[in-house]
Amino acid sequence: MSEAPKEHAPRPEPSAVSAPASAATPAAKVTGTGGTGGTGGTGGTGEAAEAAETGESAPRPPSPRRPSPRTASQHQQPYPVPHIGERPPTYGPEPTTLPVAEPDGLAALAPDTVIEGAQYGPATLRAVSARGDSGRYRGEPRRDSLLVTRFGEGEEGLLLAVLAAPGRGRPQSAAAAAEACRQLAAAIGRSRPELAADLRTGARDRLRYGLQRLTARAAAPLRAGEPSAGPAAAVDSGAAAPAGPAAPHTAGSLHCLLLSLDPEATHRAAFGTGPGGLYLLRSGHWIDAYGARLLHHPDGSQPVPPPSVAPPRPFRFRLVPATPGDILLLCSPGLAEPIAEEPAVARFLSSHWAHPHPPGTVDFLRQVQVRAKGYTDDRTAAALWTE
Numbered sequence: 191m192s193e194a195p196k197e198h199a200p201r202p203e204p205s206a207v208s209a210p211a212s213a214a215t216p217a218a219k220v221t222g223t224g225g226t227g228g229t230g231g232t233g234g235t236g237e238a239a240e241a242a243e244t245g246e247s248a249p250r251p252p253s254p255r256r257p258s259p260r261t262a263s264q265h266q267q268p269y270p271v272p273h274i275g276e277r278p279p280t281y282g283p284e285p286t287t288l289p290v291a292e293p294d295g296l297a298a299l300a301p302d303t304v305i306e307g308a309q310y311g312p313a314t315l316r317a318v319s320a321r322g323d324s325g326r327y328r329g330e331p332r333r334d335s336l337l338v339t340r341f342g343e344g345e346e347g348l349l350l351a352v353l354a355a356p357g358r359g360r361p362q363s364a365a366a367a368a369e370a371c372r373q374l375a376a377a378i379g380r381s382r383p384e385l386a387a388d389l390r391t392g393a394r395d396r397l398r399y400g401l402q403r404l405t406a407r408a409a410a411p412l413r414a415g416e417p418s419a420g421p422a423a424a425v426d427s428g429a430a431a432p433a434g435p436a437a438p439h440t441a442g443s444l445h446c447l448l449l450s451l452d453p454e455a456t457h458r459a460a461f462g463t464g465p466g467g468l469y470l471l472r473s474g475h476w477i478d479a480y481g482a483r484l485l486h487h488p489d490g491s492q493p494v495p496p497p498s499v500a501p502p503r504p505f506r507f508r509l510v511p512a513t514p515g516d517i518l519l520l521c522s523p524g525l526a527e528p529i530a531e532e533p534a535v536a537r538f539l540s541s542h543w544a545h546p547h548p549p550g551t552v553d554f555l556r557q558v559q560v561r562a563k564g565y566t567d568d569r570t571a572a573a574l575w576t577e
Contacts, residue, residue: 467523
């Protein structure tokens with residue numbers, strides 16, 4: 191009589207054979223804790239023990255419940271925000287505190303992150319503006335502003351990405367940066383026929399003078415509250431910026447990446463005023479396009495600096511040929527500084543952008559957010575791939 195149950199008993203599961211009997215009790219307790227009934231966790235354990243004593247087949251243990259999304263998010267990060275160095279920076283990589291809002295000022299709220307993208311012929315645009323680690327922790331709003339739009343159709347069309355950031359320590363708010371972006375984009379839209387024709391022919395001087403005038407007028411909201419109008423006058427006249435207490439990193443910035451939608455157009459224009467960076471990634475080499483100098487070698491090492499580096503002009507302009515394989519990156523100071531000062535950041539971006547096709551918009555956001563200690567400002571960038 192004792193052999194009949196053994197003959198018809200099912201083969202035990204491999205996990206049940208390898209696990210000792212004492213290990214089943216804690217597992218059942220964890221599952222029972224997450225169950226709906228108080229007897230569900232202990233009853234299963236008693237049945238298993240009774241079956242083991244009588245020689246009968248033990249019932250299958252209940253499948254473990256999945257942890258709650260909140261618990262899983264605390265321990266699992268399938269796509270963590272990358273960082274350079276042995277340890278991540280002090281601030282966390284995700285938003286922590288929201289900015290304080292007023293009932294009558296809800297129209298001025300800005301989202302934590304903005305992502306844009308477009309593709310026209312061989313040109314692919316990726317753009318993003320994200321609140322910095324410091325602002326996310328302290329509950330400060332994103333001050334950088336990004337505006338991506340298109341004017342016109344077909345060969346007469348223009349695609350532009352405008353970036354603006356108030357100066358550090360200045361009283362301007364994010365609304366001033368957003369207004370500067372709108373004013374510059376509107377001025378370009380009103381001058382679309384002339385600008386489109388100049389981009390098709392590569393009329394460098396005409397583009398420089400026309401865009402300088404438009405930028406000087408649009409940057410007025412960023413200059414509100416400055417102690418003097420000296421820098422503004424320098425932008426309008428094209429003269430060198432006067433040396434004074436207003437350091438370049440405390441001034442507001444307004445930059446634009448402009449290209450024609452005509453496939454036969456041979457150049458793209460980048461221009462602006464204030465701090466920020468225009469970088470060209472070509473064959474693994476990072477080039478400071480505004481400064482016309484090599485920034486990083488493909489291995490991440492920095493070239494020998496020249497004996498003297500001239501300070502940046504109040505208005506910067508560069509007409510860049512549309513060369514297949516090039517990546518043109520226009521960025522606010524929050525990203526321009528770590529790229530120029532941390533070779534590991536530049537090497538990280540070049541390694542991810544070495545693929546034959548541009549990244550998706552979400553991947554581009556994650557890559558631009560590569561973290562480095564000491565760089566916690568907002569980051570705004572517009573990158574153009576030419577295939």
